[in-house]
Amino acid sequence: MALKLKSAKKLFIFLGKSVLALVETVVFAIIPKPRKNVAGEIVLITGAGSGLGRLLALKFAQLGSVLVLWDINQENNEETCKMAGEAGATRVYAYTCDCSRKEEVYRVANQVKKEVGDVSILINNAGIVTGRNFMDCPDELIEKSLDVNFKAHIWTYKAFLPAMIANDHGHLVCISSSAGLIGINGLADYCASKFAANGFAESIFLESFAKGQKGIKTTIVCPFFIKTGMFDGCTTGCPSLLPILEPEYAVRKIVDAILQENLYLYMPKFIYLMVFLKSFLPLKLGLLLGEYLGAFNLMDGFTGARKKN
Structure with a gap:
């Protein structure tokens, strides 16, 4: 009997918290959350030498953050560093780093800690794309995709999360993709x-939450493809619902999500519906929806840059 009462109590607590969370979501959908101040925060951005990473650097420069820029391309990264200074950053540091190599991530991370300080906002943005069918993709390129797009997140968390935990202050940002929610042909x-x-990002968030580390925030960003050159040649079958996103729009939404400490950001909003439909539609109907929208054939005609780090 006592066990049943305990289970019932847990259920009511869960339902109560769920209702509160739902009400909070509805309220903040109408009234935007207040934005936090990131002036003086040390923001590390991987893949800062071009595309989304560069635009994020410029945005945080305008907000008064201390910038730490990582990229494998030294020349491009130093150009971003110069642009960030012109955009208003008072302190900006550029480091050449191959995020696919664990030892290099740890080595450069130690440099950052000594020369700049504890990173308080970590934005894992570096990524690559091969754009080949699975059986046509060499093993080394598959390994590179996993090393840059996923494993680099592990190594940067290992390097910078301990200080966040010690300070009970930090923000982990995962720049992922809608391709991390729904499978896509050719990817x-x-x-x-x-x-x-x-x-990984969700698991670390739950781990931090379970340990009561309320000062450490997480934002997981899953955009549709963005016009950064990484996916040049890709098309969408339904541009009104699934448009290829403009970089400036994407960066504005990402920074807003970080400042409002939102856990998830999907772009465009239709992605939320697609994920919802995927969860209960029969597989065949889901595939028909994807075919209708062109969501599973985006790589047809792909001609763009295949690497961004």
């Missing part, structure tokens, strides 16, 4: 790496 290795990154 098997990319989808695998992004699904893994999503699961």
